[in-house]
Amino acid sequence: MGLTKKVGLGVGVVALLAGVFFIGRSTIDQAPQRGLVIKPQPVTRRTLSDVLTVNGVVQRKETQRINSSVDGKVSSLPVKDGDTINVGDPVFSLDGRMAYAVKGDFAFYRRLDVGSVGPDVLQLERELASEGYAISQVDSLYTEETRAALAKWQADRGYPGATPGPDQTVTVSLGQNSAGYKVGKANTVAYTILPKAPPLAAAPGMARPNHAPRVVTKPTINVSATPTTVNEGDSFNITFTADVAPTQDLSVGLTIGGSATAGSDPTNGDDYSTIKGSFIFPAGKTSVTIPAVNVFKDQIIEDAEDITVTLTVQFGNDPNYIVGPTSVATVTIAANGSDLVPVFTIVADTSLVNQGQTVTLTVKSSVESNKDMKFSLVFNGDAQAGPDYVELDKKNFKITAGNTSTTLQIQIRNVNVVEPDKTLGVALIPDPTGDPVHPPYVVGDPAGVIVTIKSSVLPEMRLVGGGSIRRGGAGGFQIISDAPVTADTSINYQVGGTATNGRDYEVLSGTVVMRAGNSSVTVPLKAINVDVVFFPNDMLVAKWPARVGKVEVDEGEFVLQGAPVISLTEPVFTVTMKVSPSDRAQLKVGQIAKVTLKAGDQTLKGVISSLDDSAKVGDAGAEIYEGVVTVNGELAAVDGASVSIEVTLAEKTNVLSVPVAAVLRTGGGDEVRVVNDKGTITRVPVTIGLIDNEYVEIVTGLKGDELVVVDVDAAGTPTSTK
Numbered sequence: 001m002g003l004t005k006k007v008g009l010g011v012g013v014v015a016l017l018a019g020v021f022f023i024g025r026s027t028i029d030q031a032p033q034r035g036l037v038i039k040p041q042p043v044t045r046r047t048l049s050d051v052l053t054v055n056g057v058v059q060r061k062e063t064q065r066i067n068s069s070v071d072g073k074v075s076s077l078p079v080k081d082g083d084t085i086n087v088g089d090p091v092f093s094l095d096g097r098m099a100y101a102v103k104g105d106f107a108f109y110r111r112l113d114v115g116s117v118g119p120d121v122l123q124l125e126r127e128l129a130s131e132g133y134a135i136s137q138v139d140s141l142y143t144e145e146t147r148a149a150l151a152k153w154q155a156d157r158g159y160p161g162a163t164p165g166p167d168q169t170v171t172v173s174l175g176q177n178s179a180g181y182k183v184g185k186a187n188t189v190a191y192t193i194l195p196k197a198p199p200l201a202a203a204p205g206m207a208r209p210n211h212a213p214r215v216v217t218k219p220t221i222n223v224s225a226t227p228t229t230v231n232e233g234d235s236f237n238i239t240f241t242a243d244v245a246p247t248q249d250l251s252v253g254l255t256i257g258g259s260a261t262a263g264s265d266p267t268n269g270d271d272y273s274t275i276k277g278s279f280i281f282p283a284g285k286t287s288v289t290i291p292a293v294n295v296f297k298d299q300i301i302e303d304a305e306d307i308t309v310t311l312t313v314q315f316g317n318d319p320n321y322i323v324g325p326t327s328v329a330t331v332t333i334a335a336n337g338s339d340l341v342p343v344f345t346i347v348a349d350t351s352l353v354n355q356g357q358t359v360t361l362t363v364k365s366s367v368e369s370n371k372d373m374k375f376s377l378v379f380n381g382d383a384q385a386g387p388d389y390v391e392l393d394k395k396n397f398k399i400t401a402g403n404t405s406t407t408l409q410i411q412i413r414n415v416n417v418v419e420p421d422k423t424l425g426v427a428l429i430p431d432p433t434g435d436p437v438h439p440p441y442v443v444g445d446p447a448g449v450i451v452t453i454k455s456s457v458l459p460e461m462r463l464v465g466g467g468s469i470r471r472g473g474a475g476g477f478q479i480i481s482d483a484p485v486t487a488d489t490s491i492n493y494q495v496g497g498t499a500t501n502g503r504d505y506e507v508l509s510g511t512v513v514m515r516a517g518n519s520s521v522t523v524p525l526k527a528i529n530v531d532v533v534f535f536p537n538d539m540l541v542a543k544w545p546a547r548v549g550k551v552e553v554d555e556g557e558f559v560l561q562g563a564p565v566i567s568l569t570e571p572v573f574t575v576t577m578k579v580s581p582s583d584r585a586q587l588k589v590g591q592i593a594k595v596t597l598k599a600g601d602q603t604l605k606g607v608i609s610s611l612d613d614s615a616k617v618g619d620a621g622a623e624i625y626e627g628v629v630t631v632n633g634e635l636a637a638v639d640g641a642s643v644s645i646e647v648t649l650a651e652k653t654n655v656l657s658v659p660v661a662a663v664l665r666t667g668g669g670d671e672v673r674v675v676n677d678k679g680t681i682t683r684v685p686v687t688i689g690l691i692d693n694e695y696v697e698i699v700t701g702l703k704g705d706e707l708v709v710v711d712v713d714a715a716g717t718p719t720s721t722k
Contacts, residue, residue, distance in 0.1 A: 037712065038675075038681075038709055038712055039709065039710045039711040039712070040675050040707045040708065040709050040710065041658070041659060041662065041707070041708060041710045042705075042706070042707050042708075043656055043657070043658055043698070043702050043703075043704050043705065043706045043707075043708060044656075044657055044658075045654050045655060045656060045657065045704065046654075046655070046657050046695060047651065047652065047653040047654065047655075048651070048652050048655060048657060048690045048691075048692045048695055048696075048697055049648050049650070049651045049690075049692050050648070050649040050650040050651070050690055050691070050692060051646050051647065051648055051649065051692070052583060052586055052587070052646070052647045052649050053644060053645070053646050053647075054577050054578070054579045054583055054644075054645050054647065055577070055578060055642065055643070055644065055645070056575055056576055056577040056578065056595070056629065056642070056643045056644070056645045057575075057576050057578070057640060057641065057642055057643065058573045058574070058575055058576075058597075058635055058637040058638075058639070058640070058641040058642075058643055059573065059574060059576060059639050059640060060547065060549065060569040060570050060571075060572070060573055060574065060639055061569060061570050061574050062549055062567050062568065062569050063542070063543060063546060063568050063569060063570055064542050064543075064546070064567070064568045065564050065566075065567045065568070066091075066107075066540060066542070066564070066565050066566050066567070066568065067562050067563060067564050067565060068094065068537065068559045068560070068561055068562065068563050068564075068565050069108075069109070069535065069536040069537050069561060069562075070094065070535060070536075070537060070561055071558075071559070071560050071561050072094030072095040072097075072537075072558070072559065073094065073095055073556065073557070073558050073559075074092060074093070074094060074553050074554065074555050074556060074557045074558075074559060074565075075093040075094065075095060075096050075097075075098075075555070076092065076093045076098070076555060077092050077551060077553070077554070077555050078090050078091070078092070079091055079092070079548050079551065079566065080548065080551060081548055081549070081550055081551055082547065082548060083547070083548045084545050084546070084547050084548075084571060085101050085542075085544060085545060085546050085547075085548060085568075086101065086544055086545045087101055087102060087103055087544045087545075088100060088101060088102075089101045091540055091566065092553075092565055092566065094537055094559070096159075097159060097535065097537065097538060098157060098158075098159075099537045099538060099539070099540050100157065100538070100539060100540065101540050101542065101544050102127050102539040102540065102541060103127065103130075103541070103544070104123050104126075104127065104539070104541035105123065105541070106119075106120075106123070106541060107536070107540075107541050107542075108120055108123070108124070108534075108536035108538075108539055108541065109536055110536060111533055111534065111535055111536070112124060112142050112533070112534040113142065113147070113528055113533050113534070114142055114143060114144060114146070114147055114526070114528065115142060115506055115526050115528075116141075116142040117140055117141050117142070118140055119140060121139075121140050121141060121142045121146070122138065122139060122140040123541075124142075124146070124150070124534060124539070125138045125139065125142075125146055125149075126138055127539060128146070128149045128150060128153055129149075131153065133149035133150075133152050133153050134149060135149050147532050150532055150534055151532045154532065154538075159538075167192055167193065167194055168192070168193045168497065168498045168499035168504055169190060169191065169192055169193070169497035169498050169499060170190065170191040170192075170193065170495065170496075170497040170499045170504075170505060170525065171188065171189070171190045171191075171495070171496045171497045172188065172189050172190075172191075172463065172465070172477055172493055172494070172495055172496075172508075172523075172525075173187055173188040173463070173493060173494050173496075174187040174188075174461055174462075174463055174479070174491070174492070174493050175491075175492030175493055175494055175510075176492065177489070177490060177491065177492055180458070180485070180489040180490065180491070181458055181459050181460065181461045181481065181485070181489060181491065182458050182459070182460045182461065183460070183461055184460045184461060184462035184482070185462070186462040186463055186464070187461075187462060187463055188463060189463045189464070189465040189466040189477050190466050190497070191465070191466060191467060191468065191469055191475060191497075191525060192467075192468040192469070193468075193469055193470075193471060193499055193504060193505065193527045194468055194469070194470045194471070218319070218320060218321055218322050219242035219243060219244045219245065219246050219250070219281075219321050219322070220242065220243045220244075220321070220322045220323075220324040221240055221241070221242050221252060221281065221311060221321050221322070221323060221324055222240070222241050222242075222311075222324035222325070222326040222327070223238065223239070223240050223309055223310075223311055223326060223327065223328065223329045224238075224239050224241070224326065224329050225237065225238050225239070225309065225329035225330065225331045226239065227331075228330065228331055228332060229331070229332045229334060230295050230331060230332070230333055230334070231295070231333070231334050231336065232295055232296065232297040232298065232333065232334075232336050233295065233296075233297040234295050235292040235293055235294045235295060236292065236293055236295070236331050237289050237290075237292055237293070238275070238289065238290050238293065238309055238329060239287060239288070239289045240252065240279070240281060240287070240288050240289075240290075240311075241286060241287045242281065242285075242286050242287070242321075243286075243324070244286070245283070245284045245285055245286050246281055246282075246283050246284075246285075246320075246321070247283060247284075248283045249280050249281065249282055249283050250280070250281040250283075250320060250321055251278055251279075251280060251281075252278060252279055252280075252281050252311065252312075252321065253277065253278045253311075253312030253314070254275070254276070254277050254278055254279065254309055254310065254311065254312060255277070255308075255309075255310040255311075255312050256275050256277065256307070256308070256309060256310075257307075257308040257310065258305065258306040258307040258308040258330070259305045259306055260272055260305040260306060260307045260333055262274045262275060262307075266296035266297065266298040267298070269298075269300075269368070269402065270296060271295065271296060271298075271305060271307075271333060272293055272294060272295045272296060272307060272333070273293055273294045273296075275290070275293055275307075275309060276290075281321075293307075293331075295333055298368075299337070299340060299367050299368070300336075300337050300340075300367065300368040300369065300370070301336075301337035301338065301340050301342075301367060301368065301369035301370065301371070302333075302335060302336055302337055302369070302370040303335050303370050303371070304332055304333065304334055304335045305332070305333045305370075306330055306331065306332050306333070307330070307331045307332075307333070308328055308329070308330050309328070309329045309330075309331075310327060310328045311323045311324075311327045311328075337367070337369070340367045341367075341440065341441070341442060342365040342366050342367045342369070342373060342441045342442075343365070343366040343367075343441065343442050343443075343444040344363060344364065344365055344366075344375055344428055344441045344442070344443055344444060345363070345364050345428070345443075345444045345445065345446055345447065346361060346362070346363050346364075346377075346426065346427070346428050346446060346447065346448060346449060347361070347362050347364075347446060347449060348360070348361055348362075348426070348449040348451055349361075349362070350451065351449075351450065351451055351452060352451070352452050352454060353412050353451055353452070353453055353454065354412070354453075354454045355412055355413065355414045355415060355453060355454065356412060356413070356414030356458065356459070356483070357412055357459070357482075357483040358409045358410060358411050358412060358483040358484045358519065359409070359410045359412065359424070359451050360407050360408070360409050360410075361407065361408040361409075361410065361426060361449065362405055362406070362407050362408075363375060363397075363399065363405060363406055363407075363408070363428070364404060364405040365399050365404050365405065365441065366404075366444070367404070368402065368403065368404045369399075369401060370401045370402060371401050372398045372399065372400050372401055373398060373399045373441060374397060374398045375397050375398065375399070375428060375441060376394075376397065376428070376429045376430070377392075377394070377397055377426055377427065377428060377429070378426070378427050378429050379424070379425065379426055380425040380426075380427070381422065381423040381424045381425040381450065382422050382423055383422040383423060383424040383453055387413065387415070388412065388413055388415070388422060388424075388453065389410050389411060389412050389413055389424065389453075390410065390411040390413065390484075390516075390517050392408060392410065409484055409519065410424070410426075411483075411484040411485075411516075411517050412453055421452050421453060421454060422452070422453045423450055423451065423452055423453070424450070424451045424452075424453060425448060425449070425450045425451075426448060426449050426451075427447055427448030427449075428443045428447050428448065429443070430442065430443055459481040459482055459483040459484075459485055459519075460481065460482045461479055461480070461481055461482075461491060462479070462480050462482075463477055463478070463479060463480075463493075464477065464478045464479075464480055465477030465478055465525075469525065469527045470527065471527050471528065473526075473527055474524060474525065474526040474527070475524075475525045475527075476522050476523055476524040476525050477522070477523055477525065478520055478521070478522045478523075479491050479493070479512065479514065479520065479521050479522075479523070480519065480520045481514065481518075481519040481520065482519070483519060484516075484517050484518055484519040485514050485515075485516055485517070485518065485519070487516045488513050488514070488515055488516050489513065489514045489516075490511055490512075490513055491511065491512050491513070491514055491521065492510060492511050493508075493510060493511070493512070493523070494510065495508050495510065503528065504527065504528055505525055505526060505527050505528055506524075506525075506526040506528060508523065508525070542568055545571065546568040546569075546571065547568065547569050547570065547571045548566055548567075548568065548569075549566075549567040549568060549569035550566065550567050551565075551566050552564045552565055552566060552567065553565055553566075572634070573634075573635050573637060573639075574628055575595055575606065575628065575629040575630075575631055575635070575643060575645070576626055576627070576628055576629075577608075577626065577627045577628075577629060577645050578618070578624050578625070578626055579624070579625050579626075579627065580622070580623070580624070580625075581615065581623055581625065583625075584611070584615075584625040586649055587608060587611060587627065587647060587649075588608070588611070589608050589609065589610060589611055590607060590608060591607065591608045591647050591648060591649065592605070592606075592607055592647070592648040592651075593605075593606045593607060593608055593629050593645050593646065593647045593648070594606070594645070594646040594648075595629055595631050595635070595643050595644075595645050596643060596644045596645075596646070597635065597636070597637055597641060597642075597643055598641075598642045598643060598644055599637075599641055599642065600636065600637075602635065602636055602637075604631040604632060604633045604635065605631065605632050606629045606630055606631035606632060607629070607630055608627055608628070608629055608647065609628050609629065609630040610627055610628045611625065611626075611627040611628075612625050612626045612627065629645060650690055651690075652689070652690050652697060655689070655690070655697045655698075656697065656698040656699075656702055656704050657695040657696060657697055657698060658672060658695065658696060658698055658702075658708050659694060659695060659696075659708075659710050660691065660693075660694060660695060660696050661710050661711060662696075662708045662709065662710050663686070663688060663696055664683070668685070669685055669687075670685070670686050670687070670688050671683045671684060671685055671686065672684055672686050672698075672701070672702070672708045672709075673708060673709035674702075674706045674707065674708055674709075675706075675707045675708070675709060681709060684701050684702065684706075685701055686698050686699075686700065686701030686702060687699040687700040687701060
């Protein structure tokens with residue numbers, strides 16, 4: 001309990017409790033004395049705030065700096081400092097190639113062309129598709145379809161076209177690897193890269209093909225077949241009808257397709273007699289039937305097959321007939337050959353083989369099937385699978401659909417040790433499973449082979465390939481070994497010719513690995529279509545709309561790859577606070593703030609939206625933490641203007657409060673002096689809470705109806721003697 005001090009008061013004094021009053025002691029015989037001036041104030045309820053004031057600056061933060069991805073001369077600059085760029089706007093051009101603002105997740109970073117793969121290709125295709133340029137499958141592979149869509153996008157924006165270059169050559173020759181193989185006589189191939197076939201363009205003044213007016217008097221032609229299902233040995237007819245008779249003989253194009261094979265020799269696997277790719281529709285006729293088509297009878301186990309005859313749409317702006325709604329006729333050849341039982345035999349290409357070479361086994365069937373025909377083999381002799389030869393996959397022995405034989409290559413290992421000759425026996429055995437999916441077979445003669453294994457030799461390599469490839473197209477050459485290699489083998493080759501490796505065709509490394517057990521490997525050769533390519537400057541990705549902070553170049557200036565062209569800033573001002581470490585400890589994201597321009601009278605409310613966790617070194621060498629205040633409304637300021645920021649650290653509403661001067665700090669705690677009803681002053685212990693500039697929260701000790709002493713002035717005016 002704090003010390004209690006009682007002071008006697010006159011009756012006239014009590015009436016002044018809410019104001020200023022004097023207390024003193026005198027008689028009528030004494031001279032007037034100076035008394036104590038008491039300044040009381042009632043306890044009140046109010047809202048208290050703890051406010052921290054810090055300095056800040058108004059600025060537009062840079063969000064991105066766009067650099068040139070290539071060397072070039074600045075052709076035009078349609079933007080200037082302070083402009084706002086939206087999606088689709090032109091930004092700048094280098095050597096006549098305008099850069100446009102597009103949506104995306106990241107900046108384009110490399111040149112793209114046919115064969116490119118990656119997320120940037122996916123982003124490019126999404127942008128083209130979103131703008132209406134047809135791409136059937138949007139994915140991460142740059143194809144000729146991608147190139148065609150990009151060509152239209154560039155043409156619509158006036159991009160400079162590329163002039164097709166002359167024919168170029170590529171030559172490939174085998175190199176040596178004395179440890180792995182020998183080079184055979186056929187060791188060089190050559191290719192010619194031709195210009196990309198030009199797109200069909202309308203002549204000046206002519207309408208484009210898809211805008212050509214339809215001539216309703218032209219005959220509409222449909223096609224039908226009878227019968228639509230036939231057996232082997234039967235025939236069928238194809239009939240064409242027109243809604244109006246043509247005024248002159250018409251040459252009508254056909255496309256023949258389906259799973260059945262056309263030809264003239266059933267022993268060669270042909271299913272029906274060839275149908276020509278066109279016919280003459282006579283003038284004045286509304287119907288014509290081409291000669292009957294014969295379906296051959298053969299000794300093949302076959303499922304149902306189909307033949308399709310399709311009317312071909314004429315090219316050009318003025319076709320002389322119209323393809324009707326019934327443009328395809330289909331004929332089905334019924335399944336047949338279920339009564340045939342295949343007889344399997346086996347032969348080897350040699351009875352004597354060197355170590356490191358291969359034995360080729362040929363398994364033949366007496367009949368053909370359009371289903372895979374599985375078979376089983378047994379291996380014997382003193383040669384062992386693993387040490388002496390590469391074991392075959394016994395689960396994959398089959399004659400594939402459409403064939404009467406298959407070959408199996410057994411790789412003989414080159415063990416490089418002296419040992420006696422070994423024998424390898426391979427024999428057919430009946431398949432006991434009776435698999436209903438695969439036709440059953442019986443074993444014929446010969447049913448098995450025996451091969452003697454001699455010493456090893458190196459395989460011999462040869463090259464197969466050559467021809468012509470158009471730009472944007474692909475080909476390849478094949479390296480063939482006369483025997484499967486026993487281990488992964490690096491095969492070297494040299495590339496020459498007038499075409500440039502990596503520019504006119506995709507990079508060829510000069511080496512390829514032929515995997516163990518294989519006797520061939522294919523190297524793809526992809527010609528690059530240099531007429532249409534994508535440069536990363538063509539499309540600029542940013543968070544649009546964006547404000548141009550500064551244009552870094554001038555028209556006519558030559559810029560190098562990586563040089564800055566423009567900088568982008570946030571479209572609105574950002575208020576950045578700069579605080580000391582002690583102030584930073586009191587701040588947190590979400591606190592209410594009031595921002596006042598020092599150079600004006602504008603004040604806006606806001607909230608702290610971000611705070612740095614690490615300090616920077618200021619100009620004076622002191623540690624400074626930065627934060628961002630997001631304000632409600634727009635600041636009428638210039639970039640770099642100074643502001644004062646008042647941050648509310650804490651706030652309490654409707655709390656008991658007294659003036660700060662009313663609280664006395666003692667060794668026993670905080671106290672306030674309360675004026676009692678009887679005219680006495682009592683010290684009351686209190687617990688204080690939040691303190692603002694003038695008032696302090698009273699947590700415990702007061703009820704709220706008290707009158708507290710704010711100040712006592714010992715040099716007050718003399719008391720009255722009356």
